Amino acid sequence: MTTIEPVPVLEPQRQRRSFADGLRNALPKIVLAPSFAVILVFVYGFILWTVYLSFTTSRILPVYKWGGFDAYFRLWSQPNWYVAMQNLAIFGVLYIGICIILGLGIAILMDQRIRAEGLLRPIFLYPMALSFVVTGTAWKWFLNPGLGLENTMHNLGWTSFKFDWLVNPKMAIYTVVIAGVWQASGFVMAMFLAGLRGIDGEIIKAAQIDGASTVSIYRRIIIPLLRPVFLSAFIVLAHMAIKSYDLVIALTGGGPGNATELPSTFMYSYTFTRNQMNVGSASAVMMLMGITAIIVPYLYSELRERKQ
């Protein structure tokens, strides 16, 4: 990246290259350089720093004494880490799956020439504007075992209704799924709706003339055409699932006990409160590897497609 190639048209005017010309040519790079340098240092440099820390014996503060793979062995022998991985699997699969099914379902309903679409769409989407902490706080109250949903059902006459998922270690992770789906499914709906609106109406008309039923038009033609949207939704949701931190903290605090531990909460507590910084770093490296495995192939294919 040494030369700029702006406009060949200018060439005749620039036979003698002076210092001012050089400066003018370098200006775009000078403008971009600080941002790029910041990204290099604070993203890539810091990632390397974290990777290095995961190979040290750091406990409460970073120390730079080589510890080999010790932190990784310790990480993978922590029952807590397995709880976090298992929870991420449960949360990830349900969160992504339900968001996509619900989002597609609502989008299809919304696409039936609905009269009040302009009114309904913002209702499904507004949770996305809220902070995860607000969402967690609201749902924590909504699902409160004493005063929330359970109490409401009792008041409605369903006295045997029991809903203690927030305080039940076996079920608590599912409350995180519920709140997460509430927040993100409207966004997935918007993605599918945009996809549906982009489908060529002629194809569908042709199928209708051939006598295909509505259900089979959706199943055979429309949904297969939405494949790119499925992929985008999956990427976005998977990425959000792995990073999910605030929602769990606000909703369950990782509890009861460690019942809703996720890799993100594991990383935070081992690093900042349990004084095992090397193990915390190792878990951060694991999270980074997970996200990289999802994002890099996607970005690569997206950037390549744009070229064509």
Place this chain on the structure above:
Amino acid sequence: MSATQETVSAGGARTARYFIYAALIILALVYLLPLYVMLSTSLKSLDEIRGGDMLALPRDPSVAAWVRAWGEACIGVSCVGIKGYFWNSIKMVVPAVLISTLLGALNGYVLTKWRFPGHKLMFGMMLFACFIPFQAVLIPMARVLGTFGLSNSTTGLVIVHVIYGLGFTTLFFRNYYEAFPDELVKAAMIDGAGFFRIFWRILLPSSGPIIVVTIIYQFTNIWNDFLFGVSFSSGTSSPMTVALNNLVASSTGVKEYNVDMAAAVFAALPTLFVYVVAGRYFVRGLMAGAVKG
């Protein structure tokens, strides 16, 4: 592509439409329920909350809980409400959004109109930076902020949000300027306009929509951030989201659900307001962040 009625008999079509509307209305109510419960709880007294039903309208609506949440509620040891934290968030969000948007615009301009060998790799690296789990940079960032005396300061959080927002703002502007006709830029060059002049006079005046999208996206993200806030600030320097969590999670004294909910409403208000006023741009930002095309 929604014309489905033709294939179904008239009666069946009407039933189907009733079903569609019923399903959509029920779903909409479910999505609205948590917001309704949050609002109505914040307007009730504690007695009414304990004795009544979560779904019932407030019998005697009062903003007492809002007043308490704003100016009296205890967060940690200080009982001065959330107002200070609310202002912390404002002081953090405004400069962070403005700086990251401006830098993103300049970066996008360079990456589309002043290309040089390697621009693609550079953009790819900035793009990937959008998606890293912040856990992977948390410890070094804490060390660096500490070294420069910026821990527990709004300035520190502004810097952090500008840095980790750069990827997205660059992405937004790059994709927007990519579609901007090169001919206009070239014509201006022939007329002798320089780098900044072209940006200022030609690109910027037609960047209105993308500026709005970027500002809204950044505003929402930074206002709603919790991880950086909780990691790099403490006590009275915390942003709103961290204060809300501390308020709700505190287990001392009587649990004032109405005050918790009022505080949550305060934390939600700015982003909800933006969403109501400029929802279209909000959605566009989300989409641009999701589908890189």
